[in-house]
Amino acid sequence: MKRAWKDKVIVITGASSGIGRATALALARKGAHLVLAARREDPLDELAQRCEALGVRSLVVPTDVSDPAAVRALATQAVHAFGRIDAWVNNAGVYLLGSLEETPDDAFRQVMETNFFGTVYGSRAALAQFRHQGRGTLVNVSSIFGSTAGPYVSAYASSKFAVRGFSASIRQEFEGTGIHVCTILPAAVDTPLWQHSANYTGWRARPVEPISSPERVARAILRGLVHPQRELFIGPSRRAFAVLHSLFPAASEKSLRASMERRQLEPHRQPRTSGSVFRPMAQGTGQSAGYRSPARQWFRRLLLAGGLVATLNSLRRTATGRRLGLRVVDALGA
Ligand SMILES: NC(=O)c1ccc[n+]([C@@H]2O[C@H](COP(=O)([O-])OP(=O)(O)OC[C@H]3O[C@@H](n4cnc5c(N)ncnc54)[C@H](OP(=O)(O)O)[C@@H]3O)[C@@H](O)[C@H]2O)c1
Numbered sequence: 001m002k003r004a005w006k007d008k009v010i011v012i013t014g015a016s017s018g019i020g021r022a023t024a025l026a027l028a029r030k031g032a033h034l035v036l037a038a039r040r041e042d043p044l045d046e047l048a049q050r051c052e053a054l055g056v057r058s059l060v061v062p063t064d065v066s067d068p069a070a071v072r073a074l075a076t077q078a079v080h081a082f083g084r085i086d087a088w089v090n091n092a093g094v095y096l097l098g099s100l101e102e103t104p105d106d107a108f109r110q111v112m113e114t115n116f117f118g119t120v121y122g123s124r125a126a127l128a129q130f131r132h133q134g135r136g137t138l139v140n141v142s143s144i145f146g147s148t149a150g151p152y153v154s155a156y157a158s159s160k161f162a163v164r165g166f167s168a169s170i171r172q173e174f175e176g177t178g179i180h181v182c183t184i185l186p187a188a189v190d191t192p193l194w195q196h197s198a199n200y201t202g203w204r205a206r207p208v209e210p211i212s213s214p215e216r217v218a219r220a221i222l223r224g225l226v227h228p229q230r231e232l233f234i235g236p237s238r239r240a241f242a243v244l245h246s247l248f249p250a251a252s253e254k255s256l257r258a259s260m261e262r263r264q265l266e267p268h269r270q271p272r273t274s275g276s277v278f279r280p281m282a283q284g285t286g287q288s289a290g291y292r293s294p295a296r297q298w299f300r301r302l303l304l305a306g307g308l309v310a311t312l313n314s315l316r317r318t319a320t321g322r323r324l325g326l327r328v329v330d331a332l333g334a
Contacts, residue, residue, distance in 0.1 A: 004226045005030035009082040012036060013065050013122055014092030016043040018191030022214035022287045023221050028054040035078040037063040043285035065092045065118030075125035087137040087225050088126035090119040094277045095193050096155045098200030107198055108155040110277050115159035135178040139224050140167045144187040148245040150256045180228030186217050187235030190291040192284025196276040203265040207291050214287045
């Protein structure tokens with residue numbers, strides 16, 4: 001696997017923290033050269049030094065992905081420095097919590113500009129270079145909210161549904177050309193996203209368990225780069241969750257709402273904030289933000305597995321259960 005990365009050139013947007021930073025370091029360990037983009041220059045410089053200490057080359061290009069000219073300049077600088085681009089990861093993104101009534105229009109629009117149009121501009125720039133080279137891999141980071149929207153995230157979920165649909169569309173346009181498009185759909189991840197989030201609810205927010213590590217998402221992105229798949233769901237049982245959602249949408253929406261209200265929004269008041277939506281924030285330059293407790297993760301996994309086995313066992317005894325089982329198997333195999 002290491003050879004697959006040696007001397008490859010990868011552009012990563014949103015590399016100044018969280019998943020982007022974890023992905024850059026994972027790729028540097030495998031020998032890939034990196035082009036690192038985000039708005040904050042200092043954390044990118046520090047990351048570049050860490051990558052170079054691992055023996056690879058890196059280029060820092062401060063970029064606001066919602067500016068199409070800046071994204072075109074990012075691609076031009078990457079090609080100028082390295083001669084080609086082997087893969088491009090559109091990872092830059094912002095989170096926004098707030099009911100539709102609470103969310104200001106300009107914040108809603110800026111979430112779309114960054115998460116969706118940033119991905120469109122990045123994809124255009126990458127695909128033009130890939131077309132020229134006759135090969136390349138594009139990875140677009142959506143979210144589980146690009147598959148099962150929840151309450152209080154209408155701007156974010158709209159942007160991530162759009163990323164997913166857009167990626168599926170261009171994947172088909174490039175089929176058979178040697179150019180691959182892979183969509184990543186992580187569930188909750190322990191990153192500074194939660195510190196950077198815009199929040200108009202008036203309540204403090206945190207990710208809902210089970211929470212993946214950014215390193216786990218980075219490993220999935222690397223898998224998507226070596227063996228491009230159409231879509232990769234990341235997080236314990238997330239594929240199964242998406243399937244259950246499509247089978248029982250009403251029950252699933254009810255439980256999502258309860259989960260958002262009781263678990264994602266904490267009973268602590270906090271002032272409304274636009275977070276890093278319009279301007280980057282100084283804080284939150286690490287990979288993780290300390291939300292995961294490994295012991296709790298294992299306990300929850302055991303409970304989930306036990307509950308799943310018990311449910312399947314009782315369903316197996318009924319004709320409806322057997323029919324349902326076949327539908328689940330069909331959907332999971334899809
Ligand atoms: N954490 C989760 O639970 C989770 C779950 C599903 C999907 N995701 C997705 O994963 C991706 C990475 O998020 P993360 O969790 O790693 O959060 P994060 O630590 O806040 O990282 C977001 C990155 O995007 C960059 N960014 C934001 N606005 C930008 C802009 N206009 N132009 C350029 N860069 C911009 C940020 O850097 P600057 O502020 O320096 O620009 C930062 O590097 C996002 O697309 C997010 O939606 C996260």
